[in-house]
Amino acid sequence: MEQKKNGTWVSWNENLKHDYKSLYKVTTEEELREVIANNDKIRFFGNKQSSADIAAGTAALLDMKSYNKIVSYDYNAKTITVESGVILGDLLEAIEKVGWCIPCLPDINTITIGGALATGTHGTSGKLLSEYIASCRLVLADGSVKEINKEDNLLNAVKVSLGMLGVLSTVTFQCEPEYTLHIKERPENDNQWLPKVQERLKKHAFLRILWLPHTNNGYVITGDKINPDTEVKENLGPKFLKHRRTASKILYKYSHVFPWITAVANKLLYRGFFSSKKEHKGSLYQATVTKSRGSTLELAEWTVGLSKFPQVFAELKEEINKWSNNSFIHIPMDVRFVQKDEAWLSYAYNEDIVTMGCVSRNAATADTYEAFKTVENIFLKYGGRPHWGKRFAAKDAQLTKIYPKWEDFKELRAKLDPTNKFLNPYLAKLVNAKKAVNAEKVTA
Ligand SMILES: Cc1cc2nc3c(=O)[nH]c(=O)nc-3n(C[C@H](O)[C@H](O)[C@H](O)COP(=O)(O)OP(=O)(O)OC[C@H]3O[C@@H](n4cnc5c(N)ncnc54)[C@H](O)[C@@H]3O)c2cc1C
Known part of the structure; x- marks a missing residue:
């Protein structure tokens, strides 16, 4: 096992930085178990692409990306077993080779399986990626x-x-x-x-x-x-379309100084x-998932029940079109649709939802970027839920109102992790684990 001492962990878009004392890289489950067992506090990270501060911030860190083998296929059951540090794009290429797919994919292929599942990563017109888990092994x-399969309530x-x-x-x-x-497209x-939306959701296999x-x-x-x-x-439009993200970056360059530039841009x-x-x-993967991005972003994303979306949309539009505030929003706001499920911390717990991205380029x-606050306020008003991997300010007091299973989750977490080994300061605040917040101040 590889171990690095005393360095700085930096997130993909460089907005989050944390010093660490030990950074481990593991390649087997035995090593993974050993590192977890032997550290009092530890966080683990995939490709560091989350905007929320959920992947580091403890003295010991675990880089999951070297734990990345494709373990086995079951051709009859159409299942594939992988180590959780596998990059999503590698998993998707492996299953396409044998003629399979996962029907709902996010618009990014560089994230790890562990990171994607942990944060409720989703695509459109299907379920969260985590709904396609047949079984998993969880290191406590x-x-x-703990081996967990579909029959297990856990x-x-x-x-x-x-x-x-x-x-x-x-x-x-x-x-x-x-x-x-x-x-x-x-x-x-x-107005069109x-x-x-509802009619198209019934008619098409994919809607975004x-x-x-x-x-x-x-x-x-x-x-x-x-x-x-x-x-x-095939009509892929004019060749210059591929420069959209670069053009956006240039046009938005001074939009933090003069937010109204955004509307013109x-x-x-x-x-x-x-x-x-x-x-x-x-295929879904080849035709709809972005394979490369030239620059970084900061992302927020909110979700709300499908039936409430027209009202939320009207209020959001009215608010951001007021020139009296600074909530101008960079293009585009990605609107996608996820089907209901029963996962406790899923955005789609018990209801079909609409997700709406908010990007700062x-x-x-x-x-x-004022827009993050405006979007959050409006969605929260309608019981909307934030994407766990993206930027939001809501904490325990709000989350308990919007997630029916929030308190059950907190209780289970405290039972499975009684010493708060897996909490960094951000997560400790999220679940209101006060002792852990204080303890963490020493190491953060
Ligand atoms: C450009 C871009 C596009 C995106 N598009 C989408 C999209 O289309 N849909 C969507 O839903 N999201 C999207 N996201 C969000 C992204 O899917 C999540 O932030 C995801 O968590 C990033 O994966 P990662 O490997 O970088 O994880 P990290 O950011 O490194 O970690 C995320 C969390 O996962 C935990 N974790 C990592 N490995 C494991 C493990 N093995 N077991 C348990 N927990 C683990 C970490 O501790 C951390 O809490 C996008 C993000 C970016 C930057």
Whole structure:
């Protein structure tokens, strides 16, 4: 096992930095168990791509990325077992090779399986990624391992648990036969796309809307399952479209100084990059997941019950279009749809939901981005829930109101981790574990 002493942990977008005393890299479950058992306080991280401060901040850290083997396939059951440090893109390529897929994918392939599951990572038109867990092995605070399968009630608590109940060791995913999607993309006025959401969710296998704040328009992406041999006349739009993120970065460069620049930039970006139609086909992974990003971002994302979305949307639009406040929002706000489940800390616990992203393309100035606060206030008012891996300010007092199973989760966490081994200061505040907050001040 590799061990580094005394360094600084820095998150992907460089907004979070923590000094550590020991950093471990493990390659086997035995090593993973040993490190957990032998440290009083420890956090573990994947690709460090979360904006929330949930992956480090303790004296001992564990880098999960070297624990990354594909363990086995069960061809009859269509399951694959992997170590939790596997990068999502590697898992998806491995299952595509045998003709399988996971039907709901996030728009990022560089994250680890452990990080993705811990934070309730999702795509659109399906369930959270964690709903495709068939079984998993969880290393508990004392270093013992608990094998959890679908019949076990504990799975609904563990599926989305921010690494507060234990460290996921290996995970077995239930896959489905791969399918081909015919993707169509086009701009649509808010008055057109909003009333059609429910109808489109029934009609299409894939629905995603990139909402373009301050333009009154959205960019609608639909996908229908087709026979892989069906001919689709590919139209990927003008070649310059691939420079959208760079153009955004340039146009938003001074938007933290003059937030209103955002509204002007959005209108230009809409005309330049979101006004053409596109059409293509491919697997869910190949046709819809972004494979490379030139620059970093700071992200927030809120979710709300599908039935409440039109009201939330109207209020949000009214608020951010007021020139009297500084809540201008960079393009796009990603609108996606997730089906209900029973995982305790899932955004979709017991109800179908809409998720809405909020991005600051200037990661370094994210603290001054008023939009994060405005979006949070509006969604909280409607019982909305924040993405665990992204930026939000809500803590225990608010979370207990919006997650029916929050108190049960806290009780289970305290039972499984009685010494608060897995809590950093941020997580301790989140679950209101006061003693741990004080203890952590020494090491943070
Ligand atoms: C550009 C970008 C696009 C994104 N797109 C989406 C999207 O489409 N949909 C979506 O839902 N989210 C999205 N996210 C959020 C992202 O999926 C999460 O932040 C995810 O947690 C990042 O994975 P990671 O490997 O970087 O994990 P990290 O940020 O390193 O860790 C996240 C959490 O997981 C815990 N953890 C890591 N490994 C394990 C393990 N083995 N067992 C238990 N806990 C573990 C860590 O302790 C930490 O609490 C996006 C983020 C970015 C930056």
